[in-house]
Amino acid sequence: MTSPYTPHRTARSEYRTIRGLRYHVQVWGAAQGAQPPLVMLHGWMDVGASFQFVVDALAQDRHVIAPDWRGFGLTQAPGADCYWFPDYLGDLDALLDALAPGQAVDLVGHSMGGNVAMIYAGVRPERVRRLVNLEGFGLPETTPDQAPARYAKWLDELKTPMELRSYDSLDAVAERLCKNNPLLRPEFASWLAPHWAQPAEDGRWVILGDPAHKRTNPVLYRKEEVLACWRRITAPTLWVEGDRTNLAQWWGERYPRADFEARLAVVPRLRREVLSPAGHMLHHDQPEALARLLDDFLS
Template sequence: MVPADGSHPYVVRRPSESTFLTIRGLRYHVRRWGSPEWVRPESPALVMLHGWMDVGASFQFVVDAMVSPRYVLAPDWRGFGLSQAASSDSYWFADYLGDLDALLDELLPGQQVDLLGHSMGGNVAMLYAGIRPQRIRRLVNLEGFGLPASQPDHAPKHYAAWLDELKMPQSLHPYPSLEAVAQRLRRNNPLLRPELAAWLAPHWARQRDDGWWEILADPAHKRRHAVLYRKEEALACWAAITAPVLWVEGDRTDMARWWGQRYSRAEFEERLQVVRQLQRRVLSPAGHMLHHDQPEALAAHLEAFLR
């Protein structure tokens, strides 16, 4: 697809291959760059976990910017991209942990990995690295902040809201053209360059029989998780991480935009104190989609950390 502004189309430097396999009863799609033959104890496979309403192809720009060859795998989470949706009317966060564990057992049995996660994927990665610390050599968290703390007395209203949502049909807005999909991506993130949006659009959406384009995501993802986020349990997992951790954020990310006063930056900084070996980097200019905004800078930080 040619970018709407007339700029040159994005040219992929490191092509990927698609693998499909059955994970916990679902047909899973995993995007792979490089070769398993490149895996060494000092350079294990790098597994990249995308965020909510995203796809594994989202990491293409970072992989292209990496100088050293690495074997990289990026699954599409259940109900996103080309992975099968769950046969359920809602999604459970623990299933992402189960899927990741099964994927590693299937594709990289008995191997340590370097694990990277963005946003929701970063939250999964942080929990998993504390649950299975022996599997993770290095951990990279791209703005996986966790969620506001909950209290037990929140449960009745939370479950009631979840039950109400189960009765409401969920849908995702369709788009008349691939150009409109790319424009939507840029509205979400004004820092996204037109040529990157044009390349990402056909990986983020597919054309229906009527000619319109739909986002590759199960609308059921819009429903809240039934179980409250338990900060104490999450931090117990964070504290059990034994791998060195790299935290990366964008200088334009504003937590208050998502959670207002329910979850402050000060509280997040307090949570980070439980992580034993922590390095931090800030990318500029960059927002929440920092792997799109500054792929070259992010790749440089990744390679330095993973070495």
């Protein structure tokens, strides 16, 4: 097994009751300081600790807050049949009230977290000083005629318990992380593995994610509603993507790049950057380069 990465800045775990759930939050640095809190939101099947490499590479010792979303990491799962996107907005709003009351924060979101951050910044523009979206592309546009089939698929999936694959060792978890992302450094994978999984009673390692996350969401993605929120963003916004990311790898022809470009065009005060070489997990692939961008943009 490769020796795990050694963090330069130590995180502490805090737990808060957020909307009835026991929420786990990774916190770096002290709350005092001239700069506002830096809040970092992870993506689907990830955890707040995933930002450790970027936090270590920041030039300044920022006060950083990175929650595990509901049903991920060490945050309690709601025990629901599936997850509803508005709940992430509700959780974020309550978290900011608890951890940064009355403050405008610097908000960074990756993938799913980027989608949450963008909508939140349009709904609560006074709460966001600077906004960074790391490949939160949104989803393919849907039409009302898709609703019957979507509901039927959801009902069918409710009849069968969802499961996540388990692993026989931490090494196997780290190997899976590297397989998912060939650019991931082995020492990063070894460090991430115990944050991404935990041992079960049978000794196998299970992913720290509620299997219900895999179920189809019966609610259609309404692009125009999302864009109405994006248009109301007042914070300077930084979009960052990896040069190896290809929308077609997830959605084929259902979500053309031109569609995304048209969506991003509605965001006021937008700056764009591309990291290389980097894929979707750009905070793992290029943490030092990403940290330099954040230092410059958030200064």
